[in-house]
Amino acid sequence: MRGKAVIAGIGQTAFGKVPGRSTISLNIEACRKAVADAGIEKGAVDALLVKVPTSRVEMMYGQTLAEAMQLRPRFGGVFDQGGASNISMIAIAAMAIEAGQCEVALVSLADNPRTGSRHAYEKVWGDDADFGWSSVVAGYAMIARRYAHDYGNIDDVNAAIAIAARKHGAANPNAQLKLPLTRDMYDQSPWVVEPLRRDDCCLVSDGAAAVVVMSAERARKLGIKAPVPILGFGQGNTSDAVPLREDLTTTMAGGSAKTAFAMAGLKPKDIDVAQIYDCFTITVLMTLEAYGFTPKGRLRDFIEEGGFEVGGKLPLNTSGGLLSETGMPGLQLVLEGVRQMRGTSTSQVPGARNCIVSNQGGIMHTHSTLILGQ
Template sequence: MARHPLSEKIVIAGVGATQFGALPGRSTVSMIVEAAAAALYDAGIEKALIDAVLVKPPTSNPEMMFQVSVSEALGLQPKLNPNWNQGGAANIAMITYAALSIEAGLCDIALLCFADNPKTGSRRAYGQAKGNDAVFGFSGTLGQYGMIARRHIEQYGTRTDHLGAVAVACRRHGSVNPAAQLRKPLTLDEYRASKPMVAPFRREDACLVSDGGAALIVMSAARARELKVPRPVPVLGFGQGQTAWEPYLRPDLTTTQAVVSGQTAFAMAGLSPRDIDIAQLYDCFTIVPIMTLEDYGFCKKGEGGPFSADGRLEIDGDLPMNTAGGLLSETGMPGMQLVIEGVRQMRGEANLQAKRARNCIISNQGGIMQTHSTLILGERL
């Protein structure tokens, strides 16, 4: 399959992050500055070369013109300075926008960044009433994802043990990650015994609540060669998919726009699911990677549960997934940490390195599966 002309022309040149977990007293801007400094150091370039700053705003305490505050704190006057709000899908969406802007000559080198502090700040946004049905008690993120999971179970015979297999894999990987917020392995028996929440979910089905920040440096492959960037990782493909419907209005609760996003990314990369060696899939709840695997075409619709069972998503399985722990173990900070782990795997320097890691697929999604973005990375140049 032929690749798109833009495939491999853009690279992720640097990555950086703060600690994850409880960071009391830290502002979101201060965390971004720390993560950006780490990403610049990782790329081996000077701050003055940055001429675009793309920012995902914090969910917990939204601020008007937040991106301007970030650029001011960084001491930059960028050509491009958008505030990108797609929920968790914004991280890969920012890579897409940066890539297209670089190719169009609108900027040269972009800094992409995000931080939030719902653990020690406000997590009010995650428990807000949703839609007109809130008056009947349908509120909060957990209940809406629970409805989606119940539908998948009823429609396809997915078992709660399949959800548990996702949690077990992510917790196994996070338990050996020194940077993970939750470093405690989980057995399937422990999962079954964990506290029930909104059916069919147990406590271990839900992601962490985390403070933290992260940043990426994106530039062209040619620019990376000029600057002698030490470990650039090429972007092979990306895609987007969005739905405007609230969950209870959707004709099908078990299919998402990851279908569109994934097809776009695979076509751009000239690859198919069988060419992917490793995956970093958004796992705010355990049902999400199961459905994403189906929508990306790793298995047929309804077979994501069995596909995830028997250790197949663990580091020594068929498709190692979320090798730093994902949102279920490394940090609940949505999305950018998955890109960072994908970069580390493609560089061959991950804490838990997959034996075979040539191509990595990464998913981000936001809201209640309303937004989706896909990224495919190749081996470092």
């Protein structure tokens, strides 16, 4: 399936505080912009896949959105792998198109935890709350603590990841947080749950994003102006709760990337730019190592070889990522990957031809990988 499907259009809303807007309203705005970007009519869309909103779960949400958009999709529904949902939905859309189940698919995500409910992020996780483990950040902090115990101090790497994201976000007029970060500022950032500081943690954001997926052949016939080929995708999932995992420093990211690289016929050395799910900086660190960019415990070598900013060894999260552009879970990273392949990013990597994007859900429970090309 390498290159058989393309992302033909992208759209988004404003990010940050978007008061008075329902997730249906936000989804509709992003979808309308994605369809317009593709240069097609709404009537051409015959599939709709949407991530369930985290802030407020609703039954038959996909049908509610389709009704509001006056669509009658013959394929679609709601998907939930947490933050890994978006790339997985794009993969499902590509496979459905290849199987003849649909021709043009909209994939969309909207949420409003900043002005709505944050309960999904703050809730307790099982009986472990009786011992003080409450909220998502506590789970990631436990993983980060174990990683540091096994492989050494992670402050330099986490700081470099956060500083790069904030630099790129500052150059992005659509970013929620446009404040550059220095190492001194990072070191002075207060602990949220040690060893994770405030600047290691993603934003809480309202917003929506959407993409249009179709076959490369259809894109040619329709004269789509800037289709971006989907070269590979993969996913991996674990059902184990964090306290039950045999190794807290190993996730399914490696298996997900292995599948995507095999489909694309590429290796880590072929990647020019990366959009890596950065709900927390430890997630980026572990993902890049699992993807094979460096041996486990050696990502700090990247700092000595140029780091993660544009012009460095591996430009990372060039629109600001979840740490600076928007904390919404993941589809915005795909949009930035598309912009990099089109050459239209606000922090464009010169000559970039291949981009890898990661999505992750839960507390490193789910993972999905996408490789885009030209």
